[in-house]
Amino acid sequence: MSRSLRRGALAATAIVISIASLSACGAGNNAQTLEIKPDNAAVTVDDVKVQNALVITQPDPGAIGPAVVSATVFNNGLTRQTIDSITLPGALGTVKLKAAEGDGPIVVPANGSVVIGGKGNASAVIEGGLREARNGDAQRVVFKLSKTGDVGLSAFVVPASSYFKDFGPSEVPVPPATPPTATATSTPTGTATPTGEATHAAGH
Structure with a gap:
């Protein structure tokens, strides 16, 4: 690119930046200035x-x-x-x-x-x-x-x-804690003597 073309491109860029800066300053924080809903x-x-x-x-x-x-x-x-x-x-x-x-x-x-x-x-x-x-x-x-x-x-x-x-809401529900799983406790079972055997033994 020739030196004159480079100068022209730089000048155009500077103008665009200046316009954008001025527009931003003029608009401030009011979106209505730019009619932006x-x-x-x-x-x-x-x-x-x-x-x-x-x-x-x-x-x-x-x-x-x-x-x-x-x-x-x-x-x-x-x-x-x-x-x-x-x-x-x-x-x-x-x-x-x-x-x-x-x-x-x-x-x-x-x-x-x-x-x-x-x-x-x-x-x-x-x-x-x-x-x-x-x-x-x-x-x-x-x-x-x-x-x-x-x-x-x-x-x-x-x-x-x-x-x-x-x-948002200041009150956010907390999920309930998962209850611990109950552990079954085995109870020893006694050995019963059959009725017939007990009677026979008593007779002898």
């Missing part, structure tokens, strides 16, 4: 946005135990809201909500957000697990907020492994 479910209703919603089941397939709902709820309004309930239409599980601190409701502050799921965050535990859906299915989840009302979307059902391990 997250892999997980998201929906916006009025001032409320629910993003990265998932239903996370036990890590082992077939294990019976609680599942959880994980999501980030944003409130772009001027007044705070509370999450009054989370329901799973079509499923039998009841979702128990718990704030990150204290016994009060899960609060979504004005112009703020709350994370549901994961250590130190609010939690939404599906008591009894989710037996109607399998991993990979989509489950309808409805968040009921104090002012906005129902905000529903379909969330993927995934096991608490890999990327979702730290956001």
Whole structure:
């Protein structure tokens, strides 16, 4: 390759790298800048946005135990809201909500957000697990907020492994220990004297 062609190739490479760097800086961590939709479910209703919603089941397939709902709820309004309930239409599980601190409701502050799921965050535990859906299915989840009302979307059902391990159920069932096998103890059997022989001997 001639010297001039080499110079041109290097210059083109530098331009591409510069554009990529500028695009990354301009986009920051906001996927909306590049209009890239997250892999997980998201929906916006009025001032409320629910993003990265998932239903996370036990890590082992077939294990019976609680599942959880994980999501980030944003409130772009001027007044705070509370999450009054989370329901799973079509499923039998009841979702128990718990704030990150204290016994009060899960609060979504004005112009703020709350994370549901994961250590130190609010939690939404599906008591009894989710037996109607399998991993990979989509489950309808409805968040009921104090002012906005129902905000529903379909969330993927995934096991608490890999990327979702730290956001899954805190209560994982432990398989029961195998009981030791009982060892049969033989009891010595006495030798009985036949009745006829005993009588004959007594007669002599």
